[in-house]
Amino acid sequence: xxxxxxxxxxxTIGLLFLLSILLFALVNIAPGGxxxxxxxxxxxxxxxxxxxxxxxxxxxxxxQYIYWLAGNDWLQIDSDGDGIAEQSGTRKGILRGDFGFSYxxxxxxxHEIGLRLPNTVTLMGITMLTAILIAIPLxxxxxxxxxxxFDFLAxxxxxxxxxxxxxxxxxxxxxxxxxxxxxxxxxxxxxxxxGMSSLDSGFSLSDRLAHLVLPVLTGALGWIxxxxxxxxxxxxxxxxxxxxxxxRARGLSERRVVFHHALRNALIPIVTLVxxxxxxxxxxxxxxxxxxxxxxxxxxxYQAAVERDYPLLMAVLIIGAGxxxxxxxxxxxxxxxxxxxxxxx
Amino acid sequence: xxxYIETIESPAEQSVDLAQNVWKRFRRHRGAIAGGVIFTVLAxxxxxAPLSPYDPEKSxxxxxxxxPSAAHWLGTDALGRDLFTRILYGGRISLSVGGIAVSISxxxxxxxxxxxxxxxxxxxxxxxxxxxxxxxxxxxxxLILLAAILREVELxxxxxxxxxxxxxxxxxxxxxxxxxxxxxxFLTLRELxxxxxxxxxxxxxxxxxxxxxxxxxxxxxxxxxxxQLGYAIIQEAGLSFLSFGIQQPTPSWGNLISAAQDHFxxxxxxxxxxxxxxxxxxxSVNYIGDGLRDAFDPYKVxxxxxxxx
Numbered sequence: 001x002x003x004x005x006x007x008x009x010x011x012t013i014g015l016l017f018l019l020s021i022l023l024f025a026l027v028n029i030a031p032g033g034x035x036x037x038x039x040x041x042x043x044x045x046x047x048x049x050x051x052x053x054x055x056x057x058x059x060x061x062x063x064q065y066i067y068w069l070a071g072n073d074w075l076q077i078d079s080d081g082d083g084i085a086e087q088s089g090t091r092k093g094i095l096r097g098d099f100g101f102s103y104x105x106x107x108x109x110x111h112e113i114g115l116r117l118p119n120t121v122t123l124m125g126i127t128m129l130t131a132i133l134i135a136i137p138l139x140x141x142x143x144x145x146x147x148x149x150f151d152f153l154a155x156x157x158x159x160x161x162x163x164x165x166x167x168x169x170x171x172x173x174x175x176x177x178x179x180x181x182x183x184x185x186x187x188x189x190x191x192x193x194x195g196m197s198s199l200d201s202g203f204s205l206s207d208r209l210a211h212l213v214l215p216v217l218t219g220a221l222g223w224i225x226x227x228x229x230x231x232x233x234x235x236x237x238x239x240x241x242x243x244x245x246x247x248r249a250r251g252l253s254e255r256r257v258v259f260h261h262a263l264r265n266a267l268i269p270i271v272t273l274v275x276x277x278x279x280x281x282x283x284x285x286x287x288x289x290x291x292x293x294x295x296x297x298x299x300x301x302y303q304a305a306v307e308r309d310y311p312l313l314m315a316v317l318i319i320g321a322g323x324x325x326x327x328x329x330x331x332x333x334x335x336x337x338x339x340x341x342x343x344x345x
Numbered sequence: 346x347x348x349y350i351e352t353i354e355s356p357a358e359q360s361v362d363l364a365q366n367v368w369k370r371f372r373r374h375r376g377a378i379a380g381g382v383i384f385t386v387l388a389x390x391x392x393x394a395p396l397s398p399y400d401p402e403k404s405x406x407x408x409x410x411x412x413p414s415a416a417h418w419l420g421t422d423a424l425g426r427d428l429f430t431r432i433l434y435g436g437r438i439s440l441s442v443g444g445i446a447v448s449i450s451x452x453x454x455x456x457x458x459x460x461x462x463x464x465x466x467x468x469x470x471x472x473x474x475x476x477x478x479x480x481x482x483x484x485x486x487x488l489i490l491l492a493a494i495l496r497e498v499e500l501x502x503x504x505x506x507x508x509x510x511x512x513x514x515x516x517x518x519x520x521x522x523x524x525x526x527x528x529x530x531f532l533t534l535r536e537l538x539x540x541x542x543x544x545x546x547x548x549x550x551x552x553x554x555x556x557x558x559x560x561x562x563x564x565x566x567x568x569x570x571x572x573q574l575g576y577a578i579i580q581e582a583g584l585s586f587l588s589f590g591i592q593q594p595t596p597s598w599g600n601l602i603s604a605a606q607d608h609f610x611x612x613x614x615x616x617x618x619x620x621x622x623x624x625x626x627x628x629s630v631n632y633i634g635d636g637l638r639d640a641f642d643p644y645k646v647x648x649x650x651x652x653x654x
Contacts, residue, residue: 015477015478016481018478019478019481019482027494159628159631159632160628163575163624163627163628164624165583165623165627167582167586168582168616171609172617172620174610175609175610175616178610279483283483283486286489287587290587301486305493305589306493308493308497316483317483317486320486321481321482324480324481324482325481
């Protein structure tokens with residue numbers, strides 16, 4: 001197992017390397033070049049030249065890639081174009097955690113990400129937890145009562161939940177809970193339509209929670225539909241198996257058979273499914289965050305895309321891809337750990 | 346002696362039987378039939394959009410924000426355009442994007458999977474590493490990036506994020522499942538005796554891949570293609586909602602909702618109806634996919650029939 005993990009880690013590094021080349025190429029063949037949208041500000045052509053030299057953009061692409069990856073602080077750079085190199089490079093490269101500066105705010109990219117990440121982790125973490133807590137009982141009950149009215153409704157719901165575009169659902173929920181339903185005592189809208197907290201008041205837990213309800217509902221629905229349907233079919237595959245029949249024959253209660261013996265096995269695929277969805281906790285949900293004006297990673301990425309803030313876009317994509325690869329690995333390891341029948345050589 | 350000859354049918358004869366069997370089983374799936382009917386009606390309505398007396402793009406300010414009525418079945422938008430007409434024209438765009446995007450991912454994914462599965466070894470690991478790399482991308486974020494870049498450029502075929510551009514970016518980010526499914530099918534099928542027989546009879550690799558192995562793996566590909574169609578429609582809608590997709594004034598289901606965002610509290614129909622179209626088309630496509638999955642997987646159907654009788 002250890003050697004398997006080691007081999008997978010090596011593969012992971014190779015994969016990330018491949019991806020970094022892919023993404024770097026993509027961003028750099030984009031017409032206009034990264035400086036064409038320098039914060040939307042107008043800059044004098046001479047200044048552009050100097051900036052280009054400082055960023056190393058006058059160099060051939062493969063060299064630029066190396067600077068981006070490993071930095072250029074070991075080199076002397078000729079920033080004014082007189083043929084004499086007079087200052088050393090300032091970039092450390094992404095390998096040493098230097099993702100460069102955001103074109104838009106001129107702050108280090110990692111600083112920008114650090115400001116938004118906690119908001120996204122809060123939103124997506126709560127969304128995922130809600131989804132799991134609802135989906136598991138739903139899936140179990142649906143499987144135990146296969147072909148009942150409840151099962152029919154739950155299955156239909158899960159088809160519907162997977163077909164609803166989340167941004168549309170978000171707008172519908174705002175319509176219902178903000179525009180139509182009012183708090184019967186105050187006459188205020190029942191729930192706020194967006195943001196993380198009310199501006200005027202100080203910190204209040206109930207205010208924070210009220211702001212979470214709609215985005216969490218919007219995000220959770222798709223996951224509830226997906227997880228519950230998966231759990232239902234995985235339980236249905238297991239329930240007729242012989243080991244459960246012998247458990248019943250030994251006189252165990254149906255409750256114990258289902259919850260102790262069947263569920264353990266049925267949950268294994270769900271655990272891996274959840275592990276595969278974990279990267280969303282970092283990248284966030286662009287559509288939900290933009291509807292509910294949630295200041296998280298998704299909105300940060302969206303703004304960066306509008307203004308073509310390439311260093312930020314690259315950083316989010318690379319780190320996001322890293323998370324995806326890591327979570328894939330975690331999912332595979334968890335799978336082998338939970339299910340002794342699975343062996344990797 | 347005759348039994349042996351019967352087992353080696355030509356692919357054409359086989360496929361007739363397969364299609365008949367699949368259709369027979371598909372008909373038993375009520376959800377799939379309902380989905381098929383709804384989707385056909387939706388598609389027909391969109392195809393017949395030019396029958397509408399209104400222009401989908403020309404503004405008519407005096408009639409703006411009218412609620413649904415006999416003249417304007419679904420009301421009018423901020424520029425006084427008939428929403429129903431715009432939804433139908435938008436449907437042409439959204440459904441074409443879905444169809445073209447899936448065709449593009451099929452065109453990439455099926456050959457990649459077939460070559461990797463048939464030839465194995467070095468080619469297999471190279472192609473599968475590339476597939477893994479694509480699978481490790483946060484796909485919606487890359488989609489946004491690509492669309493944001495292409496929105497700014499003027500290339501032949503790619504002008505201003507038209508239908509082809511959006512289909513292209515969705516397609517090149519979603520071929521990986523096809524590649525994996527086809528590869529898996531090839532890995533099993535290439536070992537079977539009928540393939541050795543074809544090779545012994547002197548068939549070329551190309552003929553074996555296209556004529557003998559591919560037809561037997563087509564089931565999973567068709568099922569996946571239906572599901573991908575729904576996925577592509579939702580991706581286009583999300584992209585256009587963020588204004589990186591199909592650009593105004595050309596309507597698409599996504600940008601209709603996007604345009605409604607500023608007014609939907611007062612004029613909710615502007616957001617409700619386009620979304621309903623997306624919802625209906627995706628749920629019907631998913632039911633069709635579910636029916637096809639059962640139809641291509643006879644064991645599951647036997648179980649189902651056993652349960653019902």
